[in-house]
Amino acid sequence: MSDLMLDFRDVSLTYPGGTTALASVGLRVARGEFVSVVGPSGCGKSSLLRIASGLGTATGGEAVVGAERVGYVFQDATLLPWLSVLDNVALFPRLTGAGKAVRREQARAALETVGLADFATHLPHQLSGGMRMRVSLARSLTLEPDLFLFDEPFGALDELTRELLGEEVARLFAERRFAGVFVTHSVSEALYLSTRVLVMSGRPGRITDTVEVPFAGERTPALRFTPEFGALAQRISTGLREGYAA
Numbered sequence: 001m002s003d004l005m006l007d008f009r010d011v012s013l014t015y016p017g018g019t020t021a022l023a024s025v026g027l028r029v030a031r032g033e034f035v036s037v038v039g040p041s042g043c044g045k046s047s048l049l050r051i052a053s054g055l056g057t058a059t060g061g062e063a064v065v066g067a068e069r070v071g072y073v074f075q076d077a078t079l080l081p082w083l084s085v086l087d088n089v090a091l092f093p094r095l096t097g098a099g100k101a102v103r104r105e106q107a108r109a110a111l112e113t114v115g116l117a118d119f120a121t122h123l124p125h126q127l128s129g130g131m132r133m134r135v136s137l138a139r140s141l142t143l144e145p146d147l148f149l150f151d152e153p154f155g156a157l158d159e160l161t162r163e164l165l166g167e168e169v170a171r172l173f174a175e176r177r178f179a180g181v182f183v184t185h186s187v188s189e190a191l192y193l194s195t196r197v198l199v200m201s202g203r204p205g206r207i208t209d210t211v212e213v214p215f216a217g218e219r220t221p222a223l224r225f226t227p228e229f230g231a232l233a234q235r236i237s238t239g240l241r242e243g244y245a246a
């Protein structure tokens with residue numbers, strides 16, 4: 001099997017109403033690569049992820065999804081309020097047809113991974129926003145995704161919670177080496193997590209800059225305060241501003 005999880009060539013998307021959301025997007029993401037996408041609101045980032053997940057279809061070009069198992073995490077944790085944390089996490093393996101005992105075992109392991117083993121019997125409303133997002137991550141982890149899509153997952157959280165969750169995602173990526181595509185408005189979050197950052201223009205979204213991120217291996221919080229990090233953040237931020245002005 002190829003390691004290439006996503007291969008977009010010249011992908012464009014025009015919605016039936018006539019809005020062109022994406023123009024000429026090329027994107028290749030292999031296992032072991034974590035690609036962040038930053039761009040102005042409405043430039044087509046969520047549309048891009050929908051195509052990558054197989055839920056949406058490009059209207060031009062070619063979008064090949066090589067992944068077998070796709071994880072998809074949104075800003076809203078989308079937990080069922082009447083189910084315990086454990087049962088919420090066990091929902092996804094249910095879709096794969098696993099038996100009840102196996103599902104619970106997978107769910108428990110995933111909760112352990114995100115540091116929530118002690119909260120298995122809680123209901124979603126008894127958790128903080130950051131904890132609910134961890135549950136959402138755990139639920140996708142049970143799928144053992146080879147392609148993991150994130151649509152502004154931490155946008156509603158305070159800055160420190162957001163950084164801690166980013167560190168969690170960086171750790172998961174270092175362990176599991178899936179292919180990641182992460183949409184965010186935060187330049188530092190994009191840089192911290194990624195092996196590559198794509199800057200998109202305003203609608204119709206096209207890729208205006210591709211930044212290869214040189215920091216090797218597992219990230220540590222101090223990375224955010226190095227001059228190399230600052231220089232790359234400035235480049236991405238400048239590119240983003242040009243997209244907003246357009």
Ligand code: ADP
Pocket residue numbers: 015016017019020021039040041042043044045046047048203
């Ligand atoms: P982003 O995630 O970057 O904010 P989206 O991908 O959500 O952008 O949307 C890009 C553009 O496509 C927007 O102008 C939006 O209004 C439009 N759009 C998104 N989804 C649909 C849809 N299902 N039908 C028609 N237009 C849509």
Ligand code: MG
Pocket residue numbers: 045046047151
């Ligand atoms: Mg969006």
